Amino acid sequence: MMPGDASRAPRIAVAGLSARLVAQSAARAGLNVVALDIFGDRDTRAHAGMWFDIGGNGLSIDRARLFDALEHAARLPRMLGLIVTSGLEPLAGELSRAQHVPRFIGNGAQAAAVRDPRRFFALLDEAHIAHPEVRFTLPGERDGWLVKRSDGCGGTHIEWADGIERAAAGAYFQRFAQGRSMSALFVAAHREAAVIGFAEQLTVEAGRLPFVHAGSLGPVRLPARIAQRIVEAIDRIVWQTDLTGLNSIDFLLDGDTFSVLEINTRPSSTMALYEAAWPDAWPRGLIGAHLDACLHGDLPHAPGTATRTPPLHAAQRVVFARDSFTASRAFSDACFDDPACHDVPLAGARIEAGQPVCTMTASAPAFADLRDALDGEHARLLQRIETLSKP
Numbered sequence: 001m002m003p004g005d006a007s008r009a010p011r012i013a014v015a016g017l018s019a020r021l022v023a024q025s026a027a028r029a030g031l032n033v034v035a036l037d038i039f040g041d042r043d044t045r046a047h048a049g050m051w052f053d054i055g056g057n058g059l060s061i062d063r064a065r066l067f068d069a070l071e072h073a074a075r076l077p078r079m080l081g082l083i084v085t086s087g088l089e090p091l092a093g094e095l096s097r098a099q100h101v102p103r104f105i106g107n108g109a110q111a112a113a114v115r116d117p118r119r120f121f122a123l124l125d126e127a128h129i130a131h132p133e134v135r136f137t138l139p140g141e142r143d144g145w146l147v148k149r150s151d152g153c154g155g156t157h158i159e160w161a162d163g164i165e166r167a168a169a170g171a172y173f174q175r176f177a178q179g180r181s182m183s184a185l186f187v188a189a190h191r192e193a194a195v196i197g198f199a200e201q202l203t204v205e206a207g208r209l210p211f212v213h214a215g216s217l218g219p220v221r222l223p224a225r226i227a228q229r230i231v232e233a234i235d236r237i238v239w240q241t242d243l244t245g246l247n248s249i250d251f252l253l254d255g256d257t258f259s260v261l262e263i264n265t266r267p268s269s270t271m272a273l274y275e276a277a278w279p280d281a282w283p284r285g286l287i288g289a290h291l292d293a294c295l296h297g298d299l300p301h302a303p304g305t306a307t308r309t310p311p312l313h314a315a316q317r318v319v320f321a322r323d324s325f326t327a328s329r330a331f332s333d334a335c336f337d338d339p340a341c342h343d344v345p346l347a348g349a350r351i352e353a354g355q356p357v358c359t360m361t362a363s364a365p366a367f368a369d370l371r372d373a374l375d376g377e378h379a380r381l382l383q384r385i386e387t388l389s390k391p
Contacts, residue, residue: 012287013073013102015054016085017061017153020044020343022267025275025285031080034073036066038087041358042336042344050076059355061087070101081105083290084266089115090151092265105294106245107265113241114263117150117172127236130259132252133175138167146174146210153264155203155212163208177259179252183216185270185286186234187246187300189293193238194300195231196286197277198222199270201250202317206354215317215359217370218273219310226256233260245294246271246286269316276363277310312363315370316342319357319381326350331388340377357385 014022015036020043023033027047035048038055045051052069056062066088073079081103084092089111095101096108114120121134139145142161149157150170161173181201186193199218203211222230234249248268250261271286281300282289292298329347335358336344342359351357360381362373 008078011049011073011076011079012105012291013070013079013082014048014085015066015070015082015088016266017059017087018044018343019085020047021269021272022083022085022287023047025267025271025287026083028275028285029288029291030284031287032078034076034079036069036073037085039343040346042332042346043342063091066091067098067101070095070098074100074102080291080295083287086153086264086266086269089153089266105291106267107243107247110242110244111265114237114243114265115150117148120263123237123240124260127233127240129233129236130257131261132177132259135173137173138164139173144176146176147171148174156209158211159208160210174261177252177254179254179259181211181250182220182253182258183248183250183268183270184230184234185246185248185268185274186238187286187289187293188238188243189245189297189299191239191242192299193231193234193243195234196271196300197274198227198230199273204320206320213269213318214320215315215374216270216273217313217315217367217374218270219277219313220367221309222253223256226253226258230258237263246290272316272361273314276314276361277312312365313367313370314361314363315374316359316361317374317378318359319378321351321353321355321357321385322382324350324352325385325389328389331384334384334388335381341381357381 009030009032012026012031013034018039019035019037023035024047026033033048034050035044036052036054040051054061054066054069079102083105092111093109096104124131145161147159147161147164147167183201184198185196197219199216200220202215204214206212246267248264251258275282289300327345327349332347335341340361344358360377362377364370364373
């Protein structure tokens with residue numbers, strides 16, 4: 001745990017697998033951040049007055065350490081509450097009801113309406129919102145089917161179904177569908193929604209996991225007719241479920257049609273794209289908008305960002321280790337001093353093959369130039385690993 005500073009600002013607890021991005025946005029909102037995650041990266045600690053390690057085995061959260069840390073955080077003065085990031089989906093309902101932890105700021109019990117696949121896809125069918133075919137029993141012919149866990153995140157909950165003999169509890173099957181992998185970030189309050197923007201999702205294949213989240217590019221300006229239909233779908237879902245705060249919807253875009261995959265009932269990593277593209281629209285960061293919606297029922301005042309061409313496009317990409325290595329002091333310092341590098345590991349951190357090293361970002365005036373800019377940053381980091389973290 002890092003010692004807290006002397007700031008008199010209100011405190012906010014941020015918990016998940018990685019707290020950096022939300023901690024950064026919360027610090028921009030003028031809040032004193034208490035971060036709880038499994039990495040303790042240098043820039044997470046730089047944006048937080050206090051950090052707690054909640055790591056379990058491998059890349060997992062230890063439930064007992066999480067609740068112990070939250071109970072400690074709840075006793076801190078000026079504590080507003082708790083915002084969760086990815087990795088805590090299975091515990092959201094419990095955290096929203098738990099005693100002796102900070103007040104839950106976000107979707108608690110209402111998240112089940114979209115996280116429970118039986119309820120969610122029935123809701124989509126009733127609202128005539130398209131989605132890939134879904135089954136809740138093992139398909140007889142498994143080729144072309146995916147199996148998904150409803151409590152997962154980041155694509156680590158998705159596998160091909162052809163090698164599955166028995167599905168885990170809470171899993172469901174979804175037919176693979178073609179399309180451009182997209183998301184929309186929105187803020188909800190009082191059964192109304194304000195869409196912030198659209199982004200393209202990046203994925204990588206990792207063993208039997210075909211769609212591990214690896215970053216995003218945006219904002220993407222969609223044709224007005226398609227954008228309006230997606231906004232209407234979000235409006236219907238929010239009206240039915242009473243979601244609150246920052247959420248994101250994942251969908252496939254195929255020509256002039258789209259199909260919904262799932263909703264993430266928490267702040268999304270894509271918020272960094274919109275904060276970079278429209279900094280003047282979010283002087284308190286998008287976490288400021290999340291707090292306004294959850295605590296006061298206020299939606300953002302019509303920046304119209306979802307339908308405007310931004311002055312800048314942004315991209316982020318998670319870099320995964322090709323081989324195991326230990327982050328040297330030189331490597332950690334070089335990454336920390338690089339404005340394009342985020343989620344910077346501490347010197348001495350052991351990073352196994354296939355695990356995330358850090359997140360690289362890039363920007364460009366034209367969306368078409370983002371991939372090349374991001375590829376350049378990716379190559380530069382791999383070279384840095386090669387030269388600065390030799391055994």
